[in-house]
Amino acid sequence: xxxxxxxxxxxxxxxxxxxxxxxxxxxxxxxxxxxxxxxxxxxxxxxxxxxxxxxxxxxxxxxxxxxxxxxxxxxxxxxxxxxxxxxxxxxxxxxxxxxxxxxxxxxxxxxxxxxxxxxxxxxxxxxxxxxxxxxxxxxxxxxxxxxxxxxxxxxxxxxxxxxxxxxxxxxxxxxxxxxxxxxxxxxxxxxxxxxxxxxxxxxxxxxxxxxxxxxxxxxxxxxxxxxxxxxxxxxxxxxxxxxxxxxxxxxxxxxxxxxxxxxxxxxxxxxxxxxxxxxxxxxxxxxxxxxxxxxxxxxxxxxxxxxxxxxxxxxxxxxxxxxxxxxxxxxxxxxxxxxxxxxx
Amino acid sequence: xxxxxxxxxxxxxxxxxxxxxxxxxxxxxxxxxxxxxxxxxxxxxxxxxxxxxxxxxxxxxxxxxxxxxxxxxxxxxxxxxxxxxxxxxxxxxxxxxxxxxxxxxxxxxxxxxxxxxxxxxxxxxxxxxxxxxxxxxxxxxxxxxxxxxxxxxxxxxxxxxxxxxxxxxxxxxxxxxxxxxxxxxxxxxxxxxxxxxxxxxxxxxxxxxxxxxxxxxxxxxxxxxxxxxxxxxxxxxxxxxxxxxxxxxxxxxxxxxxxxxxxxxxxxxxxxxxxxxxxxxxxxxxxxxxxxxxxxxxxxxxxxxxxxxxxxxxxxxxxxxxxxxxxxxxxxxxxxxxxxxxxxxxxxxxxxxxxxxxxxxxxxxxxxxxxxxxxxxxxxxxxxxxxxxxxxxxxxxxxxxxxxxxxxxxxxxxxxxxxxxxxxxxxxxxxxxxxxxxxxxxxxxxxxxxxxxxxxxxxxxxxxxxxxxxxxxxxxxxxxxxxxxxxxxxxxxxxxxxxxxxxxxxxxxxxxxxxxxxxx
Numbered sequence: 001x002x003x004x005x006x007x008x009x010x011x012x013x014x015x016x017x018x019x020x021x022x023x024x025x026x027x028x029x030x031x032x033x034x035x036x037x038x039x040x041x042x043x044x045x046x047x048x049x050x051x052x053x054x055x056x057x058x059x060x061x062x063x064x065x066x067x068x069x070x071x072x073x074x075x076x077x078x079x080x081x082x083x084x085x086x087x088x089x090x091x092x093x094x095x096x097x098x099x100x101x102x103x104x105x106x107x108x109x110x111x112x113x114x115x116x117x118x119x120x121x122x123x124x125x126x127x128x129x130x131x132x133x134x135x136x137x138x139x140x141x142x143x144x145x146x147x148x149x150x151x152x153x154x155x156x157x158x159x160x161x162x163x164x165x166x167x168x169x170x171x172x173x174x175x176x177x178x179x180x181x182x183x184x185x186x187x188x189x190x191x192x193x194x195x196x197x198x199x200x201x202x203x204x205x206x207x208x209x210x211x212x213x214x215x216x217x218x219x220x221x222x223x224x225x226x227x228x229x230x231x232x233x234x235x236x237x238x239x240x241x242x243x244x245x246x247x248x249x250x251x252x253x254x255x256x257x258x259x260x261x262x263x264x265x266x267x268x269x270x271x272x273x274x275x276x277x278x279x280x281x282x283x284x285x286x287x288x289x290x291x292x293x294x295x296x297x298x299x300x301x302x303x304x305x306x307x308x309x310x311x312x313x314x315x316x317x318x319x320x321x322x323x324x325x326x327x328x329x330x331x332x333x334x335x336x337x338x339x340x341x342x343x344x
Numbered sequence: 345x346x347x348x349x350x351x352x353x354x355x356x357x358x359x360x361x362x363x364x365x366x367x368x369x370x371x372x373x374x375x376x377x378x379x380x381x382x383x384x385x386x387x388x389x390x391x392x393x394x395x396x397x398x399x400x401x402x403x404x405x406x407x408x409x410x411x412x413x414x415x416x417x418x419x420x421x422x423x424x425x426x427x428x429x430x431x432x433x434x435x436x437x438x439x440x441x442x443x444x445x446x447x448x449x450x451x452x453x454x455x456x457x458x459x460x461x462x463x464x465x466x467x468x469x470x471x472x473x474x475x476x477x478x479x480x481x482x483x484x485x486x487x488x489x490x491x492x493x494x495x496x497x498x499x500x501x502x503x504x505x506x507x508x509x510x511x512x513x514x515x516x517x518x519x520x521x522x523x524x525x526x527x528x529x530x531x532x533x534x535x536x537x538x539x540x541x542x543x544x545x546x547x548x549x550x551x552x553x554x555x556x557x558x559x560x561x562x563x564x565x566x567x568x569x570x571x572x573x574x575x576x577x578x579x580x581x582x583x584x585x586x587x588x589x590x591x592x593x594x595x596x597x598x599x600x601x602x603x604x605x606x607x608x609x610x611x612x613x614x615x616x617x618x619x620x621x622x623x624x625x626x627x628x629x630x631x632x633x634x635x636x637x638x639x640x641x642x643x644x645x646x647x648x649x650x651x652x653x654x655x656x657x658x659x660x661x662x663x664x665x666x667x668x669x670x671x672x673x674x675x676x677x678x679x680x681x682x683x684x685x686x687x688x689x690x691x692x693x694x695x696x697x698x699x700x701x702x703x704x705x706x707x708x709x710x711x712x713x714x715x716x717x718x719x720x721x722x723x724x725x726x727x728x729x730x731x732x733x734x735x736x737x738x739x740x741x742x743x744x745x746x747x748x749x750x751x752x753x754x755x756x757x758x759x760x761x762x763x764x765x766x767x768x769x770x771x772x773x774x775x776x777x778x779x780x781x782x783x784x785x786x787x788x789x790x791x792x793x794x795x796x797x798x799x800x801x802x803x804x805x806x807x808x809x810x811x812x813x814x815x816x817x818x819x820x821x822x823x824x825x826x827x828x829x830x831x832x833x834x835x836x837x838x839x840x841x842x843x844x845x846x847x848x849x850x851x852x853x854x855x856x857x858x859x860x861x862x863x864x
Contacts, residue, residue, distance in 0.1 A: 219713070
């Protein structure tokens with residue numbers, strides 16, 4: 001079995017056990033809580049739709065992080081890029097004429113989101129490539145600046161009078177909801193998410209850009225010494241990561257709320273980063289971990305009446321910890337049953 | 345099977361490896377290999393790159409577990425559990441290993457490196473003073489003096505090797521396992537290390553020594569085991585006629601004798617590379633020793649050698665010419681155009697036809713985490729792509745070409761380069777740098793220690809590729825610590841001493857004159 005898949009399954013199993021224990025400690029019955037969690041997510045069409053809606057943002061944010069990770073860059077600034085892009089999409093979308101056609105509005109606003117994300121993230125790349133500033137530090141700072149800037153701009157005129165959000169988008173700029181999941185926020189952005197994740201997998205493997213980025217991730221010094229334009233590629237890859245992050249804003253602004261407001265994305269940039277770390281370089285892994293985190297997040301809401309949803313956050317954290325130790329654990333547990341195989 | 349009959353008195357062996365089999369993925373690195381190390385003897389292990397020498401030593405040193413067969417150390421079996429984090433048990437029993445690659449933290453001083461893992465304390469605080477005194481005593485008694493208070497990154501390769509030896513010898517080991525200890529050293533330093541190994545053996549240590557230099561075997565070893573493709577194909581006491589017969593050993597190791605390579609006739613081309621007053625300050629990033637106003641020319645078709653005791657500016661010269669390091673002053677002109685030293689310097693040189701075989705393969709030549717087939721086209725993807733799309737078949741052809749020209753083993757390019765033996769990694773790098781180029785012809789070949797750690801046959805292939813490149817009109821600058829290599833390949837030899845050109849010799853210079861110029 002693929003080592004990454006085995007790692008994920010092992011981590012999932014371990015965190016499920018931890019979850020059961022936490023539920024028991026809270027004085028609830030694990031069986032019925034699990035049943036309720038399932039019923040609130042994959043058990044109904046509405047629940048399934050909500051999981052897909054959340055997974056959409058996580059997968060796009062995860063792709064943004066995965067792109068940078070490929071070059072060995074820990075892109076923690078995804079969240080800030082999403083926040084800025086959401087505001088840009090909301091503010092510019094609100095100025096579009098009421099009767100605008102979706103065929104004009106969708107690509108236009110997608111371009112706005114991607115451009116805003118790229119422009120916002122490029123400084124992290126420039127600081128890293130030209131000034132050797134670590135991307136984690138600048139990413140954290142850019143996130144802070146993004147949050148403050150978005151709040152400031154909303155309070156200084158971008159928000160509608162007497163509200164904390166931008167004016168609503170015209171109907172033509174709204175993404176179409178998926179009718180098979182009635183009542184849920186699931187919309188056509190899910191197609192965008194899948195296209196991005198698969199598109200990046202293809203791009204990373206088949207293009208010179210992708211292969212050079214991989215070489216940089218494997219060894220910056222060797223990539224540079226063999227003539228790869230290290231600084232240029234680092235800036236490009238972070239701009240691309242930012243552009244993809246910007247597309248995550250489409251799901252919330254155009255697919256769900258219809259306007260932009262502060263804290264709209266709710267830290268999905270970090271969940272996406274966690275999903276990307278979980279997935280490693282695997283494409284299927286990223287889709288799987290996006291669904292997994294989305295299920296936990298939606299499931300947490302559905303069991304919130306009986307146990308605090310923070311327990312779900314604890315489980316999410318545990319999954320990440322287990323993923324970190326799983327390969328080593330797997331090697332030790334696997335030693336007994338692998339030997340005969342090798343001898344055969 | 346060969347090898348085992350020599351294990352006459354098994355109880356006496358300090359380390360006894362019996363019928364060892366080890367696989368890495370689909371590759372069988374060792375196949376029923378046996379080895380016995382006895383107190384008081386230097387046991388040389390020779391063979392081609394990828395023959396399994398390092399793997400055998402790592403199993404002897406308790407670094408990695410064996411798949412099949414037994415490892416006995418000092419009379420009892422040594423078991424290395426899977427997922428084990430180090431050769432702790434082997435070290436406890438008195439087996440010390442010096443690896444092919446340095447296991448030193450570059451930012452720490454020599455002393456701090458030696459203290460790692462067993463930091464001496466006084467009142468719960470780190471106290472390195474007694475350790476410093478102990479190491480200095482040990483270093484003096486073994487003639488292994490090294491500056492202990494300087495970050496390892498600033499030490500020369502030879503000094504780093506001495507540090508590794510000091511670490512291995514600190515606890516008076518009963519068994520000393522040396523994986524190519526002389527590969528990176530200048531001849532005088534190499535002799536010192538080998539003399540020390542023999543001296544330790546005479547004091548009762550069992551020494552295992554991997555080397556590619558068969559003359560070292562004859563001069564310093566007591567017995568020799570020959571490995572080929574994971575199997576022990578021969579074992580001789582060096583006292584025997586067979587053990588002293590270098591040509592026979594070479595034949596046993598590689599199957600046939602490699603053809604000898606020599607330079608072409610004196611070139612008559614115009615000057616291509618003109619280096620003028622090149623200076624680098626001491627302690628510049630990775631440069632080691634400084635460079636002081638170095639000037640020389642290399643003509644088209646000419647091979648110019650650079651000789652010198654390690655740490656006399658060769659590395660700085662290499663890095664500046666490659667564009668990794670900006671010089672403090674001076675110019676490098678290729679075909680009448682000055683080469684830039686800004687941050688696009690490397691890419692720009694590559695574009696103008698520079699091939700660089702770096703002395704530090706891991707920093708500048710390859711990435712262990714990439715598949716071998718990607719290493720062969722690293723930085724050269726433009727040649728195997730159309731409109732930004734990579735042509736996998738073309739990469740496969742490049743890799744197959746490398747396998748064919750330099751006999752890269754294993755020949756499965758999808759395996760990670762890091763799983764290849766050191767010599768085969770070098771072959772991957774050489775194959776890439778000296779590949780046939782379509783659009784930009786090769787104009788300058790900068791080859792630094794190109795055959796270091798490479799087996800005799802591959803070394804011959806690499807030398808031939810250098811001679812061919814010169815024959816096709818490129819200027820070749822060959823930095824090497826192998827004086828015979830310089831004398832057979834080069835048209836002229838420069839000697840670097842203290843960062844300056846101390847002398848320039850014609851090709852027929854004697855080793856003695858070279859050595860005299862190197863040492864001053």
